[in-house]
Amino acid sequence: MREKSHWHALCPGSFDELLGGGSGSATVEALWASERSWRLLVVRALLDSAASASTGPLPPLTDGWRLLARATAQRAAERVLSYPTVGVWAAHTLRRLRGTAEDETPLWAETGHLHAIAASAAVLAGLEFRTVIPVRRNWAVLPAIGAMRVPGPETWSVAEVTSSREGVRIAGHPLTGPRWHALTELRAEGCALMLDHTDPYRALRGAASAEPVDDTADWQGLFGEAWEILRGTDAEEARALAGGLVALVPRPRAERFRPHSASSGEAFGAALASVPDDGEQLAATLVHEFQHNKLSAFMHLYTLHEDRSAQLHYAPWRDDPRPLGGLLQGVYAFFGVTGFWRRRAHLLGQFEFALWRTQTAHALSGIGTAVGLTDLGRRLVAELSARLGPWLHEAVDDxxxxxxxxxxxxxxxxxxxxxxxxxxxxxxxxxxxxxxxxxxxxxxxxxxxxxxxxxxxxxxxxxxxxxxxxxxxxxxxxxxxxxxxxxxxxxxxxxxxxxxxxxxxxxxxxxxxxxxxxxxxxxxxxxxxxxxxxxxxxxxxxxxxxxxxxxxxxxxxxxxxxxxxxxxxxxxxxxxxxxxxxxx
Incomplete structure (x- = not known):
C-alpha cells in the first residue's frame, strides 16, 4: 500500500464547528481522512523501527505487509487499518521499539500482531491465504472479527490461520463452535457499533486478555435506548456520532451513578464503557467519549497547547490534578455532556446540567490564561465559553x-x-x-x-x-x-x-x-x-x-x-x- 503525500486541513466550516464543541457528518468524515494518514504514518514508523527486531516464531513482518497489500483492492485493508485498536497497537509497539514503554508481552508478539491484522483484512476480502499469528494467553485474535480459544501450556505461542474454499480456520478449527467468539454488532436505526470484547489492544493502554461477552442482549437493548435518546435530542449530532464511533469496548458494571469510561487519542472511533445503569447513561457516555475522540483528532492537525512545564490544574470532574492537555480534553468533553443534559428535563437531568455547566465554566475561566496555551487554544476556550455562558442563566428546579x-x-x-x-x-x-x-x-x-x-x-x-x-x-x-x-x-x-x-x-x-x-x-x-x-x-x-x-x-x-x-x-x-x- 502506498500513501499519497499530502497535507490535511479542515475547511473553515468544520474548523469552526470543532472549535465550538460541535461537529456535523462532513466534519467527522474529514477527521476520519486525517486519522487514516496519521495511522499509516505510525504503522510505517513501526515497521521501520522493527526492521532489525526478532520476529521469534512468526514469519517476517514483510510477509504480513504483503498479505495486507493483497487485501487493498477490496478495501478490506482500509477497514482493518482504520479499526481503533490498530492505532493503539501501532503507537504502543512503536514506543516499545524506541524504548519508551515496557510490557510483559514478548516483543515478537507485539510486532507480530501485524500478521493478525493482515489475516483479518484478508478474511474480509475473501482471499485464500496461509499465515501465522500470535496467541496470547490461549487466545488467537483476528482484529475487528473475533477470537479463537487455542488451549495450550504456553502463555505466548502461535497459531496458523488458513483461508480456502472450505472456509477460514485457526489452528485447524473453523470460525464456528464454542472455541470461536465473534464480535457482536450493536445495531439501531442509523447507527451500528462493534462490541469488542476480544482485541488485545481494546483496553486502550497496552495489551489485555480476551474476555468474551457471549450474551450481548442487554448491551443491544441499552444501545437501542441510548440511540433513540441521542436521535431525539439532536438528530444532526447523533448522525455525526454514528459516523465517528465504530467500536464500543464493554467493561464490567460499576457502582450505580459511577460509570467508568475512557477513550484514547490513538484509537479514533472507540469508546470504552462499563455496563451502564440505563440507556440514558450510555447516551451521555457516548457523547462524552466522542467529544474526546474529536478533540484528539483535531489536535493531530493543530496545536492547542505547548505546555513544557509540569504544572497541574484543578479539574472539576477528577479527583487528581491534571496537566494542561488533560484539562483541555476535560472541558471539551464536559461541554458536550452539559449540552446533552441540558435537553433532559427530569430532575436528574437538570441536576447534571446544573452541575456540569457550573464546573465546566469554572474550568474554562481558569484555563483561558494558562501558560502554554497557543492562540488557537485560547480561541477554543473563548468559543466554548461564549456558547456555555447563556446556559448559566437558564432556570432549573430550586x-x-x-x-x-x-x-x-x-x-x-x-x-x-x-x-x-x-x-x-x-x-x-x-x-x-x-x-x-x-x-x-x-x-x-x-x-x-x-x-x-x-x-x-x-x-x-x-x-x-x-x-x-x-x-x-x-x-x-x-x-x-x-x-x-x-x-x-x-x-x-x-x-x-x-x-x-x-x-x-x-x-x-x-x-x-x-x-x-x-x-x-x-x-x-x-x-x-x-x-x-x-x-x-x-x-x-x-x-x-x-x-x-x-x-x-x-x-x-x-x-x-x-x-x-x-x-x-x-x-x-x-x-x-x-x-x-x-x-x-
Whole structure:
C-alpha cells in the first residue's frame, strides 16, 4: 500500500464547528481522512523501527505487509487499518521499539500482531491465504472479527490461520463452535457499533486478555435506548456520532451513578464503557467519549497547547490534578455532556446540567490564561465559553440548583484539602497570632500543590444526591448503611444531602475534636456550617487546607468552627484590601 503525500486541513466550516464543541457528518468524515494518514504514518514508523527486531516464531513482518497489500483492492485493508485498536497497537509497539514503554508481552508478539491484522483484512476480502499469528494467553485474535480459544501450556505461542474454499480456520478449527467468539454488532436505526470484547489492544493502554461477552442482549437493548435518546435530542449530532464511533469496548458494571469510561487519542472511533445503569447513561457516555475522540483528532492537525512545564490544574470532574492537555480534553468533553443534559428535563437531568455547566465554566475561566496555551487554544476556550455562558442563566428546579451547588462546593473544597499545602512558616505565624488573640492574616502566596491520596471518591455526596433525585425509594433503603451501597458514604453525608445539616455539623465537629478529622469531615463541617449561616462555613470551604493545617499546628486544641470563622474574617479583610488597591 502506498500513501499519497499530502497535507490535511479542515475547511473553515468544520474548523469552526470543532472549535465550538460541535461537529456535523462532513466534519467527522474529514477527521476520519486525517486519522487514516496519521495511522499509516505510525504503522510505517513501526515497521521501520522493527526492521532489525526478532520476529521469534512468526514469519517476517514483510510477509504480513504483503498479505495486507493483497487485501487493498477490496478495501478490506482500509477497514482493518482504520479499526481503533490498530492505532493503539501501532503507537504502543512503536514506543516499545524506541524504548519508551515496557510490557510483559514478548516483543515478537507485539510486532507480530501485524500478521493478525493482515489475516483479518484478508478474511474480509475473501482471499485464500496461509499465515501465522500470535496467541496470547490461549487466545488467537483476528482484529475487528473475533477470537479463537487455542488451549495450550504456553502463555505466548502461535497459531496458523488458513483461508480456502472450505472456509477460514485457526489452528485447524473453523470460525464456528464454542472455541470461536465473534464480535457482536450493536445495531439501531442509523447507527451500528462493534462490541469488542476480544482485541488485545481494546483496553486502550497496552495489551489485555480476551474476555468474551457471549450474551450481548442487554448491551443491544441499552444501545437501542441510548440511540433513540441521542436521535431525539439532536438528530444532526447523533448522525455525526454514528459516523465517528465504530467500536464500543464493554467493561464490567460499576457502582450505580459511577460509570467508568475512557477513550484514547490513538484509537479514533472507540469508546470504552462499563455496563451502564440505563440507556440514558450510555447516551451521555457516548457523547462524552466522542467529544474526546474529536478533540484528539483535531489536535493531530493543530496545536492547542505547548505546555513544557509540569504544572497541574484543578479539574472539576477528577479527583487528581491534571496537566494542561488533560484539562483541555476535560472541558471539551464536559461541554458536550452539559449540552446533552441540558435537553433532559427530569430532575436528574437538570441536576447534571446544573452541575456540569457550573464546573465546566469554572474550568474554562481558569484555563483561558494558562501558560502554554497557543492562540488557537485560547480561541477554543473563548468559543466554548461564549456558547456555555447563556446556559448559566437558564432556570432549573430550586431544589436541583441547591443540590448542584452543594456538589460543586464539596468537590472544590475536598480537592483543595487533599492536594494543597500552605507554607509551614506562615501557618506557624498564624498559630502564634491565634494564641495571642490577634486577628489572622492569610498567607500572601498560593498554597503549594502536593497531590494527596484521597480516602474516597470526591463525588460521594454527589452520588447520594443522584440517588435522592432519581430513585427516592432506593435512597430510603440505603439510609441506614449508606456505605454498603455508595462506596465511602457515611451517615453524616446522608444528613447533609437530605437537609439535616445541623446533625451533619454536630457529627463532623465531634469527629474533628476527637482527632479523626479527615478532609471529607472538614469539608462536611464547612457545608453544615454554611447551611446554618455560620461564617465558619465560608472559611472552611474556601481554605480547607489552611484551616486543617492551622488546627494541626495548634495541637488540635482550637475549636474547628472558631478557626473557620477566623479564617473567613481574614479572607474578607484580604478581599477588601485587594479591592481598595484595585481602585487606586
Amino acid at each position: 431544589a436541583v440548583r441547591a443540590a448542584a451547588e452543594l456538589a460543586v462546593a464539596d468537590h472544590r473544597a475536598t480537592w483543595r484539602a487533599y492536594h494543597l499545602r500552605p507554607d509551614a512558616q506562615e501557618v506557624r505565624a498564624m498559630a502564634e497570632a491565634w494564641s495571642r488573640g490577634d486577628s489572622l492574616v492569610l498567607p500572601a502566596g498560593e498554597p503549594a500543590l502536593a497531590p494527596g491520596l484521597p480516602g474516597r471518591g470526591f463525588d460521594t455526596r454527589a452520588v447520594l444526591l443522584r440517588w435522592l433525585l432519581a430513585d427516592p425509594a432506593g435512597f430510603d433503603r440505603l439510609r441506614d448503611d449508606p456505605g454498603a451501597t455508595v462506596s465511602g458514604a457515611r451517615p453524616e453525608d446522608v444528613a447533609l444531602v437530605t437537609g439535616r445539616e445541623a446533625e451533619a455539623l454536630r457529627t463532623c465537629h465531634r469527629r474533628i475534636v476527637r482527632g479523626d478529622g479527615d478532609p471529607e469531615t472538614w469539608v462536611g463541617l464547612g457545608l453544615g456550617a454554611r447551611a446554618a449561616g455560620d461564617p465558619a462555613g465560608a472559611g472552611v470551604l474556601a481554605h480547607p487546607e489552611l484551616v486543617m493545617a492551622l488546627h494541626a499546628q495548634l495541637g488540635g486544641r482550637a475549636d474547628p468552627l472558631e478557626l473557620g470563622r477566623a479564617v473567613a474574617g481574614a479572607d474578607t479583610a484580604t478581599r477588601h484590601r485587594t479591592g481598595a488597591l484595585g481602585r487606586l
